[in-house]
Amino acid sequence: MGFRDEKGEIVGFDIDLAKEAAKRMGLKVVLKPSDWDGIVMSLKNRNIDVIWNGLTITEERKKEINFTKTYLKNRQVIIVKADSAIADKAGLAGKVVGVQMGSSSENAMASFPDIQKSMKSISKYSNNTEALMELENGRVDAVVIDEVVGRYYISKKPGIYKVLEDNFGEEDYGVGVRKEDKEFLAKLEAALDSMKADGTADEIAKKWFGAPVIIK
Helix, strand or coil, X not given: CCEECCCCCEECHHHHHHHHHHHHHCCCCCCCCCCHHHHHHHHHCXXXXXXXXXXXXXXXXXXXXXXXXXXEEEEEEEEEECCCCCCCHHHHCCCEEEEECCCHHHHHHHCCHHXXXXXXXXXXXXXXXXXXXXXXXXXXXXXXXXXXXXXXXXXXXCCCEEEEEEEEEEEEECCEECCCCHHHHHHHHHXXXXXXXXXXXXXXXXXXXXXXXXXX
16 A cells, blocks of 8 residues: 555555545645554644555544545455464464554454454554564464555565455545545545546556456
8 A cells, every 4th residue: 555665665556546636636745654553643733634555444533533435445354374274263362463553453353352362462563564574484373454455465475375264354445634624635535536537546456456446
């Protein structure tokens, strides 16, 4: 959705969407990496103006910020090593599970308290890349992660990981803005609608995921 490439440049599906939307709005994008654990507070404190990086729409977040309409549906999946015997959520009992700190993956696990209590421990990381590296190195037994993010990462290392069929639920992605920025939100929605209508959003999706996954 958004990450640094081998040249250190910030790229990704959401980055391309944001740049195209900004162009249509007559604005310039300034990309500012932020700790996900405090991302909503960064928005409210005006350190950033938009959260656009695989942000899940939740009732808790809707109390604090506003969202665009859903533009992508996603699941919270379980990724394990290719040779792992773990087959489903129940198989996480007694295991060490990795997750990105402050992410919707963390919230998704909490909605299954019995499963979470059965785990040996939960290791929290600043980003998903670190969590998956720890899985590859054997320091955790599984990682719970956004499916679109997880599948992109593991496609770069074929044969190392596998995604289980069982998951921690489906969710919707939206762009987050401050409650008071209603005019800006309306203009952003209009830009996104035009991108969906003329096929630009689908082309960006195909570039990153190989399929037109945008919700219209």
